[in-house]
Amino acid sequence: MGHMDISPTTPSLWIKIILGAVLVTFTCFYAWEFWSQKAPSIPHPHYLVFSGSDEPITPLPLAPPDLDQRKVVLGRKLFNELKLSHDNTIACASCHQLNRGGVDSRKYSLGIYGQLGSINAPTVYNSGYNFRQFWNGRAATLEQQIDGPVNNPVEMGSSWSEVISKLQKDPSYSIKFSSIYSDGITAENIENAIATFERSLITPNSRFDKFLRGDSKAITSKEFFGYQLFKSYGCISCHQGINIGGNLYEKLGIMLPYFKENGHLVVADMGRYVITKNIExxxxxxxxGLRNIALTGPYLHDGxxxxxxxxxxxxxxxxxGLDLTNEDISEIVAFLRTLTGEYDGKPL
Structure with missing residues (x-):
């Protein structure tokens, strides 16, 4: 009484249990050591095998486009020329400020006499890579785009005859135009010079471009994960290619009715319908395009x-159709901030 009956097999059973526990411990330890080196829980991109050539985003060329530099110089002058507006107060650069990401940072831009526009001004940087111009795509080329603001009564409120008359009174313009264009100062030549300058406004060498070119340390882990979310959630379906967008049309409000939930409908909200009259x-x-997006707020056509x-x-x-978490948003925004490039070799 008071003694436990221990069978002869009990010690061997305990030995097996102890040995098994030791084996499991060592197995888990070495597995953890192996995987912690092969795949860190928060890996820096340089741990990863990555081929930028397989990615849906293409880096901008490091060298500027091959353009007639005489036209670039003349176009730059015209881009900043107030005489393009009726009251000599508005230039292209008024709404597309090169020191502010190619925009004016306003919800709607101001035109002559302080008139307020009805749509957010897009960036002029990398606009030469857009397949169409304006939010509703009504201009096929940069030359055609320039025609819009000059003749718009809310923007520059002028006409080509008025602009040409003003420029012809300036001897420096007459000399410059005649040295480049056989027919001197015309609307077509003004548009061509400004458009040529705008095509020179590329912003290569963003940190993400460097990453795509093979510099795995150009972005952080958080920025890399943001890019993975950007792809896996489907943002990449509309924002890809060399300009990370700017190469297709899309409806605003695919999954939910954006305009039904966001106030009174105005003409600018109608998009392509204004041009095509097609209800679709x-x-x-x-x-x-999303290049330099960190600098070009406020965002969307309505700002x-x-x-x-x-x-x-x-x-x-x-x-x-996603309710993104704050963490998701933070990581995607971190990626978007890597898209800021350089202009004339200097960071924007």
Missing amino acids: DMHVFKVP SAPTLEDVVKIMGKYQL
């Missing part, structure tokens, strides 16, 4: 999204 084009816009966080959340909801 209602609320369809040219997808904007309703003040920050990158705001516009990513809106896109997730209305375009993808």
